[in-house]
Amino acid sequence: MFSDRPDGNHAKPPPGLYLIATPLGNLGDISARAVRLLGSLDLLACEDTRTTRRLCAALGIAAPKLVRYDDHADEAARAQLVAAIRAGQAVGLVCDAGTPLIADPGYRLVRAVRAAGLPVTALPGPAAAITALILSGLPSDRFLFAGFTPRGGGARRSWLAEIKAIKATLVIYESPHRLVDSLADMAAIFGPREAAVARELTKTFEEVRTGTLAELAAHYAEAGAPKGEIVVVIGPPGEGAAAASDEAPPDVEALLRDALAASSLRDAVASVARATGLPRREVYRRALALGAKG
Numbered sequence: 001m002f003s004d005r006p007d008g009n010h011a012k013p014p015p016g017l018y019l020i021a022t023p024l025g026n027l028g029d030i031s032a033r034a035v036r037l038l039g040s041l042d043l044l045a046c047e048d049t050r051t052t053r054r055l056c057a058a059l060g061i062a063a064p065k066l067v068r069y070d071d072h073a074d075e076a077a078r079a080q081l082v083a084a085i086r087a088g089q090a091v092g093l094v095c096d097a098g099t100p101l102i103a104d105p106g107y108r109l110v111r112a113v114r115a116a117g118l119p120v121t122a123l124p125g126p127a128a129a130i131t132a133l134i135l136s137g138l139p140s141d142r143f144l145f146a147g148f149t150p151r152g153g154g155a156r157r158s159w160l161a162e163i164k165a166i167k168a169t170l171v172i173y174e175s176p177h178r179l180v181d182s183l184a185d186m187a188a189i190f191g192p193r194e195a196a197v198a199r200e201l202t203k204t205f206e207e208v209r210t211g212t213l214a215e216l217a218a219h220y221a222e223a224g225a226p227k228g229e230i231v232v233v234i235g236p237p238g239e240g241a242a243a244a245s246d247e248a249p250p251d252v253e254a255l256l257r258d259a260l261a262a263s264s265l266r267d268a269v270a271s272v273a274r275a276t277g278l279p280r281r282e283v284y285r286r287a288l289a290l291g292a293k294g
């Protein structure tokens with residue numbers, strides 16, 4: 001039998017920590033249970049109090065007392081929240097969008113509350129990683145959520161090399177301004193695996209673009225950095241066009257033909273070199289062999 005809360009009671013929630021999923025973008029995705037709970041909490045910890053206050057206003061509920069809890073929260077901040085629960089308060093935790101703790105702060109708070117012998121429960125809902133995975137059309141029976149890529153190019157390439165051989169679909173978060181470089185590194189390290197780039201999930205301009213990593217790298221090198229939050233989904237080793245090996249080289253000539261049809265020789269060479277990891281001199285030579293004029 002379904003219930004509104006673990007104890008089935010609709011009155012003021014009992015003391016504890018409540019992990020509450022909020023919409024990625026479409027307000028209609030929040031659960032009725034989450035709305036009821038948000039309106040009855042004693043305290044709500046959140047990444048950005050302004051964002052959470054706007055959410056409560058959009059839902060037509062009075063925001064509870066809000067306190068900031070983000071990546072910079074220290075032991076003292078966690079101790080205050082644990083003390084509030086111990087004193088009989090119902091404390092919620094949300095992130096700016098989606099499910100808290102998924103590439104967002106919070107797991108240390110959960111550990112602290114559990115270590116104090118206090119209850120923790122979750123109100124499940126939207127998560128960008130899962131939404132992108134099911135939209136990608138890639139195998140979803142076994143997957144790894146790898147979080148955000150490292151910021152530096154060298155660190156990112158080392159990190160990608162570490163997860164390359166994992167026999168599962170990979171789900172990765174990336175920022176728009178680093179997407180072009182990341183896709184180029186992925187194409188060079190993973191080879192021609194099938195992939196998807198998902199952005200603006202559940203919002204007006206939601207987009208899921210699919211293709212091989214090299215194709216996606218070439219597209220965004222030409223189109224430029226997209227807007228919105230980005231999720232990259234990469235098929236497992238052996239998943240690719242014509243079941244190609246993930247060690248097979250990308251089809252540089254095909255990428256060049258596409259790039260040359262839409263841009264100058266210089267820009268085409270730059271985008272394909274970025275997408276494949278090949279030296280520009282080598283890509284330039286291949287472009288000339290295709291009949292491009294230098």
